[in-house]
Amino acid sequence: MQRRVQEQYTTKTQPMLTASEVAEYEYCPLVWWYEHFDPAANSDDDLLFAEMVAMENKYGEQAPSIPKYEMLERLLARRGAFDEGQRQHREHAQAVEEAEEVARDQLATSERGVRLRGVLVFALILLLLALLMIGAGLYLNHVISFSLG
Numbered sequence: 001m002q003r004r005v006q007e008q009y010t011t012k013t014q015p016m017l018t019a020s021e022v023a024e025y026e027y028c029p030l031v032w033w034y035e036h037f038d039p040a041a042n043s044d045d046d047l048l049f050a051e052m053v054a055m056e057n058k059y060g061e062q063a064p065s066i067p068k069y070e071m072l073e074r075l076l077a078r079r080g081a082f083d084e085g086q087r088q089h090r091e092h093a094q095a096v097e098e099a100e101e102v103a104r105d106q107l108a109t110s111e112r113g114v115r116l117r118g119v120l121v122f123a124l125i126l127l128l129l130a131l132l133m134i135g136a137g138l139y140l141n142h143v144i145s146f147s148l149g
């Protein structure tokens with residue numbers, strides 16, 4: 001009789017766990033516990049994000065090390081709540097990469113322009129020197145012919 005009562009007691013108080021629940025517990029016991037015993041597990045994502053922000057405001061940089069914060073973060077990650085943020089991050093990273101590529105192209109174009117300007121300035125200086133030499137030669141020719149004649 002006592003054994004029968006004990007068997008009934010143990011089957012009623014000890015819930016059966018599925019393999020996926022055991023795997024979830026093994027992955028993160030804290031999240032598993034909160035999912036089963038904390039109302040946060042049944043809250044919507046906006047409330048959980050708000051609670052995380054409140055913890056960040058209260059505890060500052062130490063917030064991510066608080067177990068409840070970790071649990072909320074993992075719970076939201078498991079729900080896929082960060083997917084939108086990750087998508088936005090990828091889009092932003094692509095936009096930054098494209099902007100950097102445009103900037104590199106503009107820099108390469110401007111470098112070519114600077115080189116071309118340098119060559120043109122050098123050619124202009126050579127032309128001016130050549131004209132100066134021709135002028136000096138004509139002047140000397142005129143001076144020499146004037147003094148001899």
